[in-house]
Amino acid sequence: MVLDNPADLVRLLVIAAIIYPALVMILRVSGKRTLSKLNAFDFVVTVALGSTLATILLSRNVSLLEGILALSLLVALQYAAALLAVRWPPSQQLLKARPTMLLRNGQLRKQTLRSARVAESEIRQAARSQGAGDLGDLAAVVLETDGSLSVITRSQLGDGSTLSDVRDEGR
Template sequence: MWNDLMNLGVSVPDKILRTVAVYVVLAILIRLAGKRDLAQLNAFDLVVMLLLSNVVQNAIIGPDNSLLGGLIGAVVLLGVNAAVVRAVRRSDRAARLLEGSTTTLASEGRWDLRALRREGLRQADVDAAVRRQNAASIADVQRVTIEPGGAIVATLRPDLAPATKADLAALEAKLDRLLARQQG
């Protein structure tokens, strides 16, 4: 039993190389697939992600079904991911290369249909995201973007944006000046 748990079916360098190679290829494929996959998984995306993990399992473990082999693969995956996350955090260039950049989907109340197609997004899905951010329609937004992580961000037109504390303080100061003039 102990032998089955600890006897590797492949060498440690082979295990590390397999794990790193699968990580790199999957990261590239997900990057090429676009930001939409990261924004919200629909039922089809979820099925693909579940099947993808099963498809690449043998590429990582090879003929090795040992506990030790699985733990080595897990440690390598976590280590490579931690290194990538740190590189992205330290370097804007690495972040753009590995994560992409912000894409404008609509500006001044008008859709950029080319950008929607390029990102694989349906206008109806982005419309729903815009409504969740307090805009009645695309006409209410100054800009809609999809961030590298897949979040859709709608910036309301200035005349429709909620008042900030600074706006209220400025209004209060203006009212105080008006009252002071009327009383004085």
């Protein structure tokens, strides 16, 4: 069962040659936000796009036009959600997680680390990657919505305004 029908291969080649540039064009038109670092919402859209693309390529039951429409709809919904989050900030609570304080003023928030499923060694690694040799020199380590760790040293803290939207359960 290496090759059931040569026409299926030709269909796959033609569809792929059309749908891939169409997807690239749709993503370019939608803007940089669609291709940004992934938070949970962006990840869902990315997985849905991949699944839809695979279905378009491999299913004879999905026409090319239906496939392009499905991809366009997913990107348009992601664009609308991002626009909503920017124009109406309360919607961010529904669409995005808030960043979480894992370390404040050199003190690890052990309960927060557990609930966020972050190991202390990951905090130390993030500190080292920023050139910090002592956790006590850190003002904050924040688990961002995309899963990355932001490290702010005491000398970089300034007025701390960048931490205003961070969930700080240890206060």
